[in-house]
Each structure stands twice: as C-alpha cells, then as structure tokens.
Amino acid sequence: MEFCDECGSMMKTENGSWICNSCGYEKERDENDEEQMVTTSGQEETEVVDLSEAEDQGRPKTTAQCPECDNDEAYWYMQQIRAADESETRFFVCTECEHKWREDDH
Template identity: 60%
Template sequence: MEFCDECGSMMHNQEGVWVCGSCDFEKARDTDSETDMVTTEGQDTDSGPVDMSDVDDAEIGPTTTVKCPNCGHDRARYEMKQIRAADESETRFFTCVECDQKWREDDH
C-alpha cells in the first residue's frame, strides 16, 4: 500500500505507476521496497462460525446487572462492538444468563 506525498490519500497501481485517486499525484513504483510489503491476497480472512458448544457460560464474557426484556432476570453477559462510524460510541450486546435472550443497547 502506498500513500500520496501530496494529500495523504491511498494510491493505487495504474500501469506500473502509483496514482492518487484524490489529487492525481503520480510517482514511480519502487519494486525493491514493495517486496517488503505484506498483502492479504490469498489469505483466509473468514474462518467461518466458531463452535461455542463446549465453552462454559462463565468463560464467555463478563456479566453485568441489567434487566432481561424477556424473563426479567437481572444478570446478562455482554460484549462491546463498534458497528457504526469510529467517532461514535460502541454498541453493547447482551445475552441473558437465565433464558439466553439476546438484545442490544444503543447510545440514543
């Protein structure tokens, strides 16, 4: 991957020359330095679903005090995920330890 010296945008290869898609700045490719670059081409980036059937519930994640909307129990496991833009807060996903109901809490 190469970045533009003028504007900092990511460049792409076009007929053996690095070209900026934002400002059209061009620079010659340096094949010696490119041998040290790492790509994800040909790598397995999705290993499929994870089998959690043999994992004890206590090992799955932290719990917190929150009321389940399904059964009313007051404990749930939770995990945080960034599902929106990076400048917005994470979303908490809950799983009731009693009935396994799943729900999420958004920052409104």
C-alpha cells in the first residue's frame, strides 16, 4: 500500500506506476521499496475462539455474597449505564445460580 506524497490519500497501481485517485499525483513503482511492504497474503491465520457459550464468558471472579443463594463467589464486570461523566457501575453474576446484581444493590 502506498500513500500520496501530495494529499495523503491511498494510491493504486496502474501500468507500473502509483496513481492517486484524489489528486492525480503519479510516481513510478520501486520494486525494492515494495519488497519491504507488509501484506496480509501469506500470513498465518489464527483461530478465533468463541467465548459466548463459555461459563464465565471471560469475566474475572471475586468474593461476593449472592443475595439469592448465599454463594460467596461471583463473576464481575463494569458497565457505563449513566452519562459519560458518571462513574461506571460494577455488576456481579453468581457462579452458582447466575443471579445478577449491582454493587450498590443491598
């Protein structure tokens, strides 16, 4: 990928030259420079792991007393539920019964 020296837009290749679609700037292609460019072709693919069905869904655990079943362990996460200038709210999910509550719910 090459960017235009004049306007900064992405350039395309055409007949051995780099051409800017935005301003029309043109420059010759240089094989030595292009060898240094990194492309996605030939890179190894990585496995995508779906955690949506995982028990903890990637959330950390903490010690917290569940108000429903008295279990003493829960997953927790932070979520913005008010305006951006307000602090986030911490939510807990019981590891046993999956009851959900907020930190300030007592």
